[in-house]
Amino acid sequence: MMAAIDFVKEQLRIRAFDGVLTERLVQDPAAHGLGRLPHAFKPDATVHSVCGYCATGCSLKVHLKSGHAVNLSTHTDYPVNLGMACPKGWEALTPLAASDRATIPLLRGRNDELEPVSWGDAMDAFCGRFKSIQEEHGQASVAFLSTGQIVTEEMAFLGSLAKFGMGVVHGDGNTRQCMATAATAYKQSFGYDAPPYTYQDFEESDVLIFVGANPCIAHPIMWQRVMRNQREPEVIVVDPRKTETAMAATQHLAIQPKSDLALFYGLAAHLVQMDAVDQDFINAHTEGYQAFVDFLKDYSLETATAATGLDYAQVSQLARLIASGKRVSFWWTMGVNQSYEGTRLAQSLINLALMTGNIGKPGTGANSITGQCNAMGSRLFSNTTGLLGGRNFESEQDRNAVADILSIPVAKIPDQPSLAYNEIIDAIEAGTIKGLWLIATNTAHSWINQKRFRRVREKLDFLVVQDMSYSTESAEIADLVLPAAGWGEKEGVFINSERRIGLTRKVSQAPGEALSDFNIFRLIAHHWGCAELFEEWTSPEAVFRILTRLSQGMPCDITGIQGYADLERAGGIQWPYQRPEGGARLQTQRRLFEDGKFYRPNGRAKFYFEAPRAMPEPVNEAYPFILLTGRGTSSQWHTQTRTGKSDVLKKLYPKNPYVEINPVDAQALQIRPNSKVCIRSRRGEVEATAVILASVQVGQVFMPMHYRITNQLTASVFDPYSKQPSYKACAVTIHNI
The missing domain is CATH 3.40.50.740 (Rossmann fold)
Incomplete structure (x- = not known):
């Protein structure tokens, strides 16, 4: 194989935008990612670069030696991570040297094999x-x-x-x-896809309500921002599973899967009954509130407890916290977005923020945490x-x-x-x-x-x-x-x-x-x-x-x-x-809607609501368990194309697929810890290692999404507005192999 530079010179003799040969591109391999580093960097420079894993957006310091990136450290002055990094960030350089890097175009040939070809042929x-x-x-x-x-x-x-x-x-x-659900919910409610918050709100909120979110694992640096909060906040986690975030919270509401919408409508109805709404904000900055109040007549704390399986005292306490007049913020990720009714569920949180005036002010907001x-x-x-x-x-x-x-x-x-x-x-x-x-x-x-x-x-x-x-x-x-x-x-x-x-x-x-x-x-x-x-x-x-x-x-x-x-x-x-x-000096932390003006034509946010729908694939005698999916550890990322290349990260999570099952269910099915089990849905069956944990409720099992087999089980169910897949709940059965 000819050297990379000769390859480029031979293959990229193509017409430039102005009609002449691209001599500049051909002579400058850096333009193709093949040659020297950008001229601005000295051979032994330290370069600030935003991490390419999750949407936290941490800045890392990449240290060059003789023109090569050799290691990295954290950027203490960057307003996002303030000198912190998660395991993925520390190992960000490792995947670049992976043995399975694609280095030349591959075209499937007559023998049905992928074969190397030139860029011209590609x-x-x-x-x-x-x-x-x-x-x-x-x-x-x-x-x-x-x-x-x-x-x-x-x-x-x-x-x-x-x-x-x-x-x-x-x-x-x-x-x-x-993120389609969050984008759709914001567009409808606010008139534009506009997450309103700044990370400073993690530190300035009195009550933080996380719904279907596990930032301890999914966004560790955001969770560290919560831990920096000096206001002695109440941290409430609404999630069927006792996640790492739920373990660290002041209150965990272990709801039944996909009962969230009934919970938040019940809370909204109770706030109306308590007269614990910000009527001035509602009148000045929203529309559709009275229709929402009429809709809520069929909901209460009692209907919420019946749907969710929670104790009345738990739901009542959450209502009191929202009504406290303190700074309340609502946060969600995939547990909300990846749902067959995710758009309306996200908007039920937006509605709670609007009706209590918890938006546009420090420590407040209806805040979708982005993934990628x-x-x-x-x-x-x-x-x-x-x-x-x-x-x-x-x-x-x-x-x-x-x-x-x-x-x-x-x-x-x-x-x-x-x-x-x-x-x-x-x-x-x-x-x-x-x-x-x-x-x-x-x-x-x-x-x-x-x-x-x-x-x-x-x-x-x-x-x-x-x-x-x-x-x-x-x-x-x-x-x-x-x-x-x-x-x-x-x-x-x-x-x-x-x-x-x-x-x-x-x-x-x-x-x-x-x-x-x-x-x-x-x-x-x-x-x-x-x-x-x-x-x-x-x-x-x-x-x-x-x-x-x-x-x-x-x-x-x-x-x-x-x-x-x-x-x-x-x-x-x-x-x-x-x-x-x-x-004027640029503020490093800025939130939206401080003036109460939204992006809809009349400048007002709108209340959206709709009756909850039954789970598309409920349990039955043949498939008696609900399968939950999500992130496994902070050292794994999506399909592991990159994190799977780091020996350091691979030591921080189980190599083989596993399924978490409640001890009661394990005993009933005679499933032993670390034994091999079969999980079957209507779409197929997979094999995994059984992990016996009380963090999942009876009748539920959990599998991380990072393993290639997990999505052989999930169902083709989508939110009608966002068209986002409902990854989080489908019916399965499980048995020993």
Whole structure:
């Protein structure tokens, strides 16, 4: 194999945006992630870079020696993590040297094996196959599924390239699996996808209510911010399982699975009866309250206790805490979002915050904690189911605005939103989508009812996987694998849970011929023949400046950020940010709605509500247990494409899949600790090690989502508004092997 530089020189002789050969790209391997590090870094520099795992958005110090990243430490001055890091952060560099890195394009050959090919051949296959599919089956016959893991500039480039350049109608992101419910709830209630809080609220709240959230494990640094709270707060955890967070809380409400909505409607009804609402705030800043009060007439603390299995005293105490007049904050993650009625459940928490005036003030808020490092970037700028900057494809005004900003023909912009993730899978099964492009996501592992996706894959004519590893479950079944750079091998921005835009830096070379996603998209634009649309998209920072223009006049307006240097100086900047007149100092912690003005046309937040629905797959004699899924440990991440490459992290969690079962159930079924058991649902059966723990209730079992077998059991059930999968509860049976 020729050296990487010679390879690039031979293969990337393609037309530049202005019609001449890309001599600059060919001569500058750093532009492809193949050569030297950015010129600004000295060989022995210390580089600040935002972590690429979860949406906490910690800043790490990466230490270079002779131009190589050798280790890292924490950034004590960064307003997010204040010098802290979780196990994943400490091991962030390790996956870059993994033995299964994708280093050259792989194309499935006549012998049905993936074989190395040049980038030129890979581009010919990519463009040729997808174009032929579109010619035979129509423009909408090709789709893409992106991620919350790549930088915002790459997300915007991908969505714009696919939608405006390649004519791809349908594309969604794996943020549909984690944050679609929160985004939908905020859009409906507030008029925009706008998490209102800042991390300082963890430290300034008197009552913190965590619903379906386990920050001890999922967001350890956020939990440390809770532990820094000097107000002697009440910490309440609402969760069927006694999680690590529940163990540390002042009160754990161990509800029955999917009874949350009845609980929060009962609490709201009781607050109305107690006259413990902020009527002035309601009158001035909301609409739909009276209809909500009328709806609540069928609810009470009694109905809440009956539905949840909780004691009346527990629910009554929670009602008193919410009514206390103190600073109350509501926090949720996947236990709420990944539900068949998740949007209304999230809005039941929003309603409680609105009716008590607990929003827009320190230590308050209806606060969705984001999962992936750049899910917020995906929600605003991926150009998938929403147009760039939080706009709508259906709006002629929005399409014209984007066309003007990008200097492209408005006819290039679709006038309809994309199908959602689950609808794309349905369309593949129906035979209307024949080509699929996966970018930095591992659908064959993570998608609900996993075996169905593997069956559906057989209906595709061409599957492309673009990722940093060739060994993912999705890459193994691909027709073409495009090798991509990972975190630390490229630069751009992430947007974290509190809306903070933080900079991640290139500190290492990508292996072999792997390219950054950004430059893969540039190659595709050239070979597809649409490069003229992206003449200005020359670098990640150039695209970031385009995004600031796209944000102008929107709730996420960041026109005050002039470039990466601003972000580095400020320690990240929360949106919105318009540069203040007179050089006023930028506050490092800012929350939304301090003025009581929301983003709906009339400036008011709206109460949304709907009667609870029965669980789609209840237990019965054949399947007597409810399976709960979630994060296992703080050292595991999603499908373990990266955390599984660290020997340090692997020592911190069980190697093999396990299932937690209550001692009462274990005794009844004669299941011994550490014995092998079979867990079966209507979709399949898997084998795991039994762990006997009282942290799960009788009639329930728990499995971490990180193991490749877990989603063979989960059911294809979705929220009707957010289209998010309901991973958290399905019926199973369990027995000894």
